[in-house]
Amino acid sequence: MTPIVSIWPLAAILVSLLGALPILLANRQPNLRESWTILIALVKLTIVASLLPGVLAGNSYIFTIAQVIPGVPIELRVDALGMIFALVASCLWLFTSIYSIGYMRALSEHAQTRYYASFAVAISATLGVAFAGNLLTMYLFYEVLSLSTYPLVTHEQNAEARASGRKYLTYILGTSIGLALPAMLITYSVAGTLDFTTGGILAGKASPDLLALLVILFLFGFAKAGLMPFHGWLPAAMVAPTPVSSFLHGVAVVKAGVFAIFRIIFDILGPETLQSADLGSLITYIASVTILVASMVALTQDSMKRRLAYSTIGQLAYMVLGAGMLSATGMLGGVMHLAMHAFGKITLFFCAGAIYVATKKKNISQMDGLGRRMPITYFAFFLGSLSIIGMPPMGGFISKWSLLLGAVEGDQLILIIVLLISSFLNAAYFFPIVYRGFFVPAKEGEAEGISEAPLFCLVPLSLTALISLALFFYPDTLLKLARMALGL
Template structure:
């Protein structure tokens, strides 16, 4: 694989970071401000997409910014794995931006400029993580993402938001400084480099015990991935406005966590090393706990967003599980699930937001009969739920199918059973919502005036729901990227 130096990755990262400036300057002119947001979102997607053909052709791009620490520059690299993630994130950002406009304006939220500016910074950091060429750069963007999302989580500025913000930072910053940073430094000390290299950089450099320790530190350090016991921030962060929950806590932040772990497994340790040490299997059993427990907890949640949050916690571990299986299909399924889950979960969150905008209802028990008043929203919700459960004809089926094959390839029957159980649990916590919405009788005294949410909310959630279907029929681009990433 040859990498050509290019400014495009830098532009793709920076466009939204610099975009915060015009956004903040147009504080008093909301229409102009939102035009900037949409313009930047589309521009970012086009920049990312413009690099797709050469990545698919086996090429790639690099850009080195500064040689800060000898041998460890702040550098960007566009490879298939990063491309895959950046493509998903930048596309879904367009949807979320449009949705944010409808949501924030309808609810007449305060501090919208701060909201849009922080959002732009957060997506910059997300693409930065995707395109990082080494661990130092990734850590840098990881932290920028943690800090830029703090004002979004605490947007409401009430006591609950403050508590959640505190919890959010404690988990995210505490683990990244306490575990990930030392892991990076130990890695650098024993390997002498931090570059992401296909096949890993740690093989033969340290004892199995030390390698195990480093792996533990990394898995614990990237707490954005929501692996138990470091998942507590995610349900708490649901206090944020719904577009934030949908994009950041369905796509960007949590996927950055998982993506970081995948990077470490594939490009720092390397599948061969982990396979020889049997650490992959141990890790996959470890995340199985999260998969099961999170699904069980999700069953008990009446607050729709919290149920979605626990569902996310469980689904994120699918990704780690697949990659940790270290078999071709397992890794394919795991990485693919980044995209499939993103499309499905963002649809669900956007629906939850649309329901709140239209009816101010947060709890599932209040949603009896609501589907008849909001058929489009709940139709999209249905599609999203099916995708997460993993049923055809939705994208989620492809990734789960690969995961199941991966478990068989790895000869891990218990994992196969856990995957199937979890799918049943997914169905058990999603389908009742849809049943209630369409078939249950509304409680007496419910206002019949509820209509669909504004068009700015409705279009994005339809796009993502249809996206989930399209991904089932045309997963080629993503599949090819994943194959390229894994075959390396």
């Protein structure tokens, strides 16, 4: 890979950070404010996409922002793995921005300017995580992401939001300062660098015990990935407006956590180093427990968004599981699932929000017969859930198949069983929702006057569902990026 010095990675991050200013200034002109948001999202997506051909050709783009610690500058580097995350995030931010207009206006939410401005900062931080060239830079943007999403999680500013906000910060900030920071310092003092290097930087430098300690500190330190027992913030954060839950707690924030763990396993600790210390199973077991428990808890949730949240926790653990298999197929499945799950899950959240906007209903038990009134929404929901369960013809099938192959190749019977049980559980908590919608008749008079949500909501959720479908047929670019990221 030839590194090319380029200002574009920085531009991709700054465009939405600086874009927060015109959004704030357009406080009293909602149309202007939302136009800014869409414009910024478009510019951002264009910049990211313009870097794609170069990355596919094997280049990487670097830019050094500041020299801070000897050997560890604040540095951006666009490589294949970062590209996957950045593409997914900036593409979905555009859809979320459009969806937000429909959702926020339909519900006449307060403080919308703050909402759009915080969102812009959060997406900047997300791209920063994706494009970080070393662990310190990633940690920096990871923390900025935690803090910029706090006003979004607590948007309602009532007692419930306050309690959830507290929980959110306790988990996220507590683990990143208490676990990830010391782990990062120990890594630095052992390796003398924090650069992301294919194959890791700790080969031959750390004892198996130290490696095991680092694995545990890092896995739980990046609690945005929601590995149990540090998952409790995610269901609590569902108190946020639905676009926030969709984008941040379906894509950007949670995937920043998984992405961080990917970087740790692939580029800091190194798969081979972990393999030789026999630590793969430690990671896969932690992930397996989370997968099974989260899926079972999801079954018991009646609140739509909470069910989706537990489903997310389970699916995030799939990605960690894939990375923890340390085999080519397994890791590939993990990386692919990051993208596939994003499109599927955001569709589901968008649908949940559309149902709320149209009916003010939050609980699944009240949603009988809605499918006939809102056929597009429910069909999109059906497609999204197929993708998450991992059935063809949806994108989720490709990544889950790869994960399963990885488990078979590695002769890990337990993992095969976990994956199969979990897929069954996924179906068990999603299909009843679709079934109720289409086949259980609504109670007398309840469904009167209900129709589809505004177009601003409907179009984005249809598009994400269709992309999910398209990814099954055209996964090539994504696969190529994932292969390059793993050095295959």
